[in-house]
Amino acid sequence: MSIDVTSEATHAALLALAAQTRELMDAVLATGADDDELAAVTEELRALTARLDAARRPPVEFGEPRWLLGNAAVGAANPFAPPVEVEYPPGGGVRAEQVFRPLHEGPPGLVHGGVSAMVLDHLLGTAVGVAGRVGLTASLTMSYRAPVPLGVLVVATAEYTRSEGRKSWAEGRIALPDGTVLVEATGLFITPGWLPQEA
Numbered sequence: 001m002s003i004d005v006t007s008e009a010t011h012a013a014l015l016a017l018a019a020q021t022r023e024l025m026d027a028v029l030a031t032g033a034d035d036d037e038l039a040a041v042t043e044e045l046r047a048l049t050a051r052l053d054a055a056r057r058p059p060v061e062f063g064e065p066r067w068l069l070g071n072a073a074v075g076a077a078n079p080f081a082p083p084v085e086v087e088y089p090p091g092g093g094v095r096a097e098q099v100f101r102p103l104h105e106g107p108p109g110l111v112h113g114g115v116s117a118m119v120l121d122h123l124l125g126t127a128v129g130v131a132g133r134v135g136l137t138a139s140l141t142m143s144y145r146a147p148v149p150l151g152v153l154v155v156a157t158a159e160y161t162r163s164e165g166r167k168s169w170a171e172g173r174i175a176l177p178d179g180t181v182l183v184e185a186t187g188l189f190i191t192p193g194w195l196p197q198e199a
């Protein structure tokens, strides 16, 4: 027997588990508990891990309902995901508000550059998708203009810019709410040759 991830109740339970696991990860990063307490908590976590592992569900396939549940950027059931919550403004493109947390740390107090790249990669790719194109990231160019702080609201936006054949381009940025740009990205997204092409 396996759970039905399309059920609202199960979906909500998975999201709650992932959210609590993010809290745990932040606590692991910051704990000042003594060695005995660390060992005791590690044992409890080992037991919890075994409980979850005892009932595994089959992996979701591309395009199935809830197929992004485990996505590293937007998968709300993935404790590693910020998670990015993508908005679709009526004017076009995509947008996401984000407060990065300790588990996204690069330099102390600041967001890891790879995490910023992951978020923008996903948003640029989604902007290409919103424009009606299907593309996987072929290249992503980052420009880090100022550090992204942890624990502070930032706004990520992206938009599709153009296409030539199977190639599409998009650009995006992470900025402070006052518009100060911290990170910029441009990306090339290619419709894989193995996908049926439009006439």
Ligand SMILES: CC(C)(COP(=O)(O)OP(=O)(O)OC[C@H]1O[C@@H](n2cnc3c(N)ncnc32)[C@H](O)[C@@H]1OP(=O)(O)O)[C@@H](O)C(=O)NCCC(=O)NCCSC(=O)Cc1ccccc1
Pocket (backbone or CB within 6 Å): 121, 122, 123, 125, 126, 129, 135, 136, 137, 138, 139, 166, 167, 188, 190, 191, 192, 193, 194
């Ligand atoms: C599909 C493709 C990128 C290209 O393969 P094919 O179709 O076999 O390409 P083909 O060889 O037929 O060349 C066609 C044209 O393209 C050009 N060109 C090719 N490559 C590059 C390049 N690297 N850089 C620059 N140009 C390149 C090539 O020169 C040629 O140009 P031409 O026509 O002569 O002027 C393949 O390499 C692949 O699967 N890579 C892994 C992708 C992947 O895993 N990405 C991460 C997962 S997605 C994600 O996480 C984010 C996301 C979230 C949400 C939504 C969306 C995204």
